[in-house]
Amino acid sequence: MAGLLIDVTTVQWAYLGLLIAFTICLGLMTQLTASSGLRWWLASNLTTAIAFPLFILRSEIPFGNVVFLLPTTLVIVSAALKLLAVIPAAQRRRRAWHMAMLVALFMAVYKLLDQAGWLAARLSFSLGTLSLLTLLIAHGASRNTRWRGIQGRGVLIISFTVSGVILAGLSARALGGNESFAYFSQGMAQSIAFGLNLLQLLLVHIGFIAVVIGRLTRVTVLKGARERELIRRRRLAEERGREMEAIAQERHALLELLTHEVRQPLNNAQAALQEISRTIDGQRLAALGMSQPVARLYDIIDQVVLALSNAIVAASLIERKSRQNARSVDLAEVAELAKGDCPLTAHGRITLLGADCPMFIQGDPVLLRLAFRNLLDNAIKFSAPETPITVKISVDEDRLGMIFEVRNIPTRPFTPDRALFERALRGDVSIEGSGLGLFIVREVSLIHEGTVDSRVASDGQTVFEMFFPA
Amino acid sequence: MIDRGYRVGEVFPASVCVVDDDVDFVSFLTRYLEARGCRVMAFASAEAFLSAPAALSAGFFLIDLTLPGADGVDLIGMIRAHSHAGIIVISGRMGPDAFSSALAAGADMFINKPVRFDQVYQAVVSVTRRLGPQPVSRGQWAFNIRSGCLVSPSGNEAALTGTEQKLFARLLLEGGEAVSRQSLAEAADIVPSKDDRNLDAAMFRMRRRIEQQTREPAPIKTIHGSGYATIDVTSDAG
Numbered sequence A: 001m002a003g004l005l006i007d008v009t010t011v012q013w014a015y016l017g018l019l020i021a022f023t024i025c026l027g028l029m030t031q032l033t034a035s036s037g038l039r040w041w042l043a044s045n046l047t048t049a050i051a052f053p054l055f056i057l058r059s060e061i062p063f064g065n066v067v068f069l070l071p072t073t074l075v076i077v078s079a080a081l082k083l084l085a086v087i088p089a090a091q092r093r094r095r096a097w098h099m100a101m102l103v104a105l106f107m108a109v110y111k112l113l114d115q116a117g118w119l120a121a122r123l124s125f126s127l128g129t130l131s132l133l134t135l136l137i138a139h140g141a142s143r144n145t146r147w148r149g150i151q152g153r154g155v156l157i158i159s160f161t162v163s164g165v166i167l168a169g170l171s172a173r174a175l176g177g178n179e180s181f182a183y184f185s186q187g188m189a190q191s192i193a194f195g196l197n198l199l200q201l202l203l204v205h206i207g208f209i210a211v212v213i214g215r216l217t218r219v220t221v222l223k224g225a226r227e228r229e230l231i232r233r234r235r236l237a238e239e240r241g242r243e244m245e246a247i248a249q250e251r252h253a254l255l256e257l258l259t260h261e262v263r264q265p266l267n268n269a270q271a272a273l274q275e276i277s278r279t280i281d282g283q284r285l286a287a288l289g290m291s292q293p294v295a296r297l298y299d300i301i302d303q304v305v306l307a308l309s310n311a312i313v314a315a316s317l318i319e320r321k322s323r324q325n326a327r328s329v330d331l332a333e334v335a336e337l338a339k340g341d342c343p344l345t346a347h348g349r350i351t352l353l354g355a356d357c358p359m360f361i362q363g364d365p366v367l368l369r370l371a372f373r374n375l376l377d378n379a380i381k382f383s384a385p386e387t388p389i390t391v392k393i394s395v396d397e398d399r400l401g402m403i404f405e406v407r408n409i410p411t412r413p414f415t416p417d418r419a420l421f422e423r424a425l426r427g428d429v430s431i432e433g434s435g436l437g438l439f440i441v442r443e444v445s446l447i448h449e450g451t452v453d454s455r456v457a458s459d460g461q462t463v464f465e466m467f468f469p470a
Numbered sequence B: 001m002i003d004r005g006y007r008v009g010e011v012f013p014a015s016v017c018v019v020d021d022d023v024d025f026v027s028f029l030t031r032y033l034e035a036r037g038c039r040v041m042a043f044a045s046a047e048a049f050l051s052a053p054a055a056l057s058a059g060f061f062l063i064d065l066t067l068p069g070a071d072g073v074d075l076i077g078m079i080r081a082h083s084h085a086g087i088i089v090i091s092g093r094m095g096p097d098a099f100s101s102a103l104a105a106g107a108d109m110f111i112n113k114p115v116r117f118d119q120v121y122q123a124v125v126s127v128t129r130r131l132g133p134q135p136v137s138r139g140q141w142a143f144n145i146r147s148g149c150l151v152s153p154s155g156n157e158a159a160l161t162g163t164e165q166k167l168f169a170r171l172l173l174e175g176g177e178a179v180s181r182q183s184l185a186e187a188a189d190i191v192p193s194k195d196d197r198n199l200d201a202a203m204f205r206m207r208r209r210i211e212q213q214t215r216e217p218a219p220i221k222t223i224h225g226s227g228y229a230t231i232d233v234t235s236d237a238g
Helices: A008-029 A036-059 A070-087 A089-116 A118-145 A153-175 A185-281 A280-285 A291-319 A331-341 A367-380 A437-447 B023-035 B047-049 B055-058 B072-082 B096-105 B117-131 B162-173 B181-187 B199-212
Strands: A325-329 A349-351 A358-362 A389-398 A403-410 A449-454 A462-469 B014-020 B041-044 B060-063 B086-091 B109-112 B142-143 B148-152 B158-159 B222-225 B227-230 B234-235
Touching: A008 A036, A008 A185, A036 A070, A036 A089, A036 A185, A070 A089, A070 A118, A089 A118, A118 A153, A153 A185, A185 A291, A280 A291, A291 A331, A291 A367, A291 A437, A325 A331, A325 A367, A331 A349, A331 A367, A331 A389, A331 B117, A358 A367, A358 B023, A358 B117, A358 B142, A367 A389, A367 A403, A367 A437, A367 A462, A367 B109, A437 A449, A437 A462, B014 B047, B023 B041, B023 B117, B041 B047, B041 B055, B047 B072, B060 B072, B060 B117, B072 B086, B072 B096, B086 B096, B086 B117, B096 B109, B096 B148, B096 B227, B109 B117, B142 B162, B142 B227, B162 B227, B162 B234, B181 B199, B181 B227, B199 B222
Parallel strands: A349 A389, B014 B041, B014 B060, B060 B086, B086 B109, B142 B234
Antiparallel strands: A325 A358, A389 A403, A403 A462, A449 A462, B142 B148, B148 B158, B222 B227
8 A cells, every 4th residue: 555655745746747747738729710608718727726736845844745825826716717617607706706705705714713823723624625626617617508519518517516515525624633734644645635636637637628629620610611501691692682683684674675565656656746736737636626635645645654754764773773874965955845744734834944045054854854843843743724834944153053943822831841852752642643753853862962942932833943063 | 945146047958868667757757858959868678778879978867776787776886887977766665775776886866766846846946956067177286376266166265264274284184184173272282171162163173164165065074083074175375
């Protein structure tokens, strides 16, 4: 049995050597994983590595085998750090406070027991605290859901549990001993204690390394799966985007085709109607009672044309938000053409002002013409027949741009509202309309980096104004 | 009708060539225009048009884009290569592609069907007025540095003020590239302001002067975020 007796210092140095070897191994593992638990574990190991030489030095002096405040506290701190290492990161901040308070309490009680000269109680208290922390580590590791299913977790839990139980036994035993009692006892008991101590160090580190590697593998696998899922989703989104684009293009093409197919016969009907108007004298037409029906027919065709143009332009505007067809456009010329697009019966009501000299902006003439036509249509609809509609084109010297303005006398009091320019919103549902007209006006204005506004003039007239920066 | 100092008789061309496969529309339009004293040549396809050499001498062209055989856009390009006369596209196509391709090929205006004959008439008047009674070569603007006059491709002159001459001369130095607002302000001794308003106002007034005097869009474009640049202008020290 004497051969089993090992020198205390040798074992302590061996323990320290093994601890440092594991610490280096774990230090190298930090290159592989960003696990914060690993870093806390490393801090714990380093704390133990500082504590142990102190124990060794203390053991060289009389009563050196009795635990002292600094190395004992370091061992307690080391155990507290290990507890922080095995719990989930989210709980760490709260637990760190608890541990700090526990260490402070430990130091205070230790000091009191030391001053009272109760050395056995002091030793028992130290071992008891260490036992409590070791069991808490085992508990923490068992409650860490992220470690579930990882190999090595069981080894870790069992090792800490067994250590905790042994330490509890030693604590109880120390309470009945005297001041010369030490953790590293004498004879066979000492050899068993050394063996268990080294075994515990070995097992918990093997367990922890296995857990870290297991976590790393799991994270890598999950990351790979997530990346594959992301790639799959991105591909799906791209495919969906292409499908949507194709559907939008198809819808637009169909809309164009439809409008083309409707426009062509409408064009011929209008041409035939004009031929009738041209060949039959106006007075004869009136005598036949056909003047009004013919005028009404013209109006209907104009309204259908406007509705078709609005529908296709609105669909196109929603898709594109830029001036694709920008060129120098004479606002006066466009205003004149927009007036020409209005029903013939309304021509006499519309007066163009300020169109005596050209006013150019960079714009899309087709869109501008439709926007102006819509403002004129709005003025015609919301004013009494025969009342004047004034279109004014002017230069705004303050804002450095051009203004297109339409005024009419409203049949009902008008309240300016930005919501009027929203899609499918109609000011007066009793008046025919799709709710697209003013939306197109606003969109055309935005495309030209301009503004659109409505107000009530001092004479009570309704004013709609488009501003285009030069 | 807006009176800009022209009489309709002076600006409406004596002969118009219509290329459209819609027989009814062409027939009614021909009668409408002939009733106004205009000689009309009508063709149902680009091929029919090309087989009639006299067609190219027409004073104005009304072209449909969707034609049997050769496309209307190609026909416009071919006409533009031989004639400076006005070209209006009358088409049922509404997409931006149709518009931009027609204008890029050389058309002067794009009208969507259905269209009333008075609208066609008005559009022809507008384009003819814009091009001038005697359409000239669609060339470049010229800036006479000594006289400070800017001459439009149609030969109309705009007399610039001293500051405007400095601004225009500075723009010309870059040969169509963007010139920063700061460089322009320094060249024309314009008092700098935080938001460049003084310079922008000067540029705005110059544009207006050019457009009012020449009745053509000023050959200056705003480069957003950079400054200004000229478009198709040559300098003439003369």
